[in-house]
Amino acid sequence: MGAGEDFVTVEARGISVTLDLxxxxxxxLTVDRDGRRVAPLHRAPWFEESHADDAPAHLKRLSGDFLCAPFGLSDIDGSPAHGWPANSAWDHVETRAIDGGARAVFALQKQVMGARVLKEFTVRDGHPFLYQRHLFQGGEGAVSVGLHMMVSLxxxxxxSFSPKRFAQTPAEPLEPDSLKGRSLLAYPARFSDLKHAPREDGGTANLTCxxxxxxxxDCVMMPEAPGRELAWGAALRHREADLVLSLKRPEDFPSTLLWLSNGGRYYSPWNSRHRGVLGLEEVRTYLLSGHKASIAPNDFSEQGIPTSIGLTPSGEIDLRQAIGIMPVPAGWDVVTEVEAGDGELAVRSDVGELSVPYDAAFVLHR
Structure with missing residues (x-):
């Protein structure tokens, strides 16, 4: 484990993760495997630029992945967009050795609706996964939540993804003013075929490419189809021959939100240079409608799709995800299935299969 004034790094054999406190x-998040080094998560190009000082903290230091609570618009508790977990300081509580790896715990200095929030990272020797969980201890009321992972493409x-109920764009485009930016999908729109997403100009777009x-x-939200114990999303980078996986239990995060950011914001600090970025975000929220709309009855919750967590003074909410990053054989084009076995995760493609060490019990709360 390494530490600096603002960063803490946690390591096991073949993997390291650094948190911006x-x-x-x-x-x-870097994995060394099969003689290759893989580090595909995104970091904003303005990360260390002084002109970004006026931006919200989560935007100024935008990188990798972070917890949002609430997700998106914060219109109840007075916190910035994406909430205090994404915009304020965390304390490094401890890093300790575990059997075959290391575990680190961090505590948010502020509270979320009265709840203490803990972040826990576990890395294991030879596992190309960051096992992360977030604990909400105590508190009162309800709040939307999300994990804001970003992949550089x-x-x-x-x-590719595990089966979804449907895909839906929010009520309004991300950039409705053509002088400030551009969105190309139709808003709002609900559809079932990711290869034929409605565009604003009447055409269609292939969301799998x-x-x-x-x-x-652009932004698209995809609730999980019922019946799966393990849900997943995969971003396969062809030129780099590597793969980013998000693994979750649908009970924790009932939806996946895609943020497609490719130079469509013209104003500072974006300046049309935030390109090739995919937000592969696991969420429990109602579209981009904010905290208040996510805890009220809404179109998703009425269909049995949870859009918030409920906090109680004596309760604890435990939300988990595994982020996998790994090299893949040359020639892979499409991930077709992901299946957890005894100590391994099988990743199948159109041309082959690979297996990697994996702790299946973690994501499934076993």
């Missing part, structure tokens, strides 16, 4: 963002790639176009900023 100022805002609780993952600064870096400068040369594009293929996206990234990028969709140049100079656009």
């Amino acid at each position: 100022a805002v609780g963002h993952i600064r870096d 400068p040369q594009g790639g293929h996206l 990234y990028p969709l176009d140049r100079n656009h900023e």
Whole structure:
């Protein structure tokens, strides 16, 4: 374990993760495997630029992955967009050795609706996964939550997912003012075929192939189809021959939100240079409608799709995810299935299969 004024790094054989304590963002996640080093998570190009000082903290130090509570608009507790977990300081509580790895615990200095929030990272020797969980202890009321992972896709790639109920764009485009930016999808729109997402111009876009176009900023939410114990999302980077996986239990995060950011914001600090970025975000929220709308009855919750967590003074909420990053054989084009076995995760593609060490019990709360 290494430490600096603003960053803490946790390591096991073949994997390291660094947390930015100022805002609780993952600064870096690197895997060394099969003689290759893989580090595909995104970091904003303005990270250390002084002109970004006026930006919210989560935007100024935008990197990797971070917890949002609430997710998006904060219109109840007075916190910034994406909440205090994404915008304020965390304390490094401890890092300790475990059998075959290491575990670190961090505590948010502020509270969320009266709840203490803990972040826990576990890394294991030879496992190409960051096992992370977030604990909400105590508190009162309800709040939307999400994990805001961002993948860098400068040369594009293929996206695939476990089955979803449907896909839906929010009520309004991310960039409705053509002088400030551009969104290309239709808003609002609900559809079932990711290869034929409705565009604003009447055409369709293939959401499984990234990028969709140049100079656009778009968002799509996809609730999980019922019946799966393990849900997953995959971003396969063809040119780099590597893969990013998000693994979750649908009971923790009932939906996946795609943020497609490819130069579609023209104003500072974006300045049309935030390109090739995919937000592969696991969420429990109602579209981009904010805290208040997510805890009220809404179109999703009425269909049995949870959009918030409920906090109680004596309760604890435990939310988990595994982020996997790994090299893949040359020639892989599409991930077709992900299946957890006894100590392994099988990743199947259109041309082959690989197996990697994996702690299946972690994500499933076993």
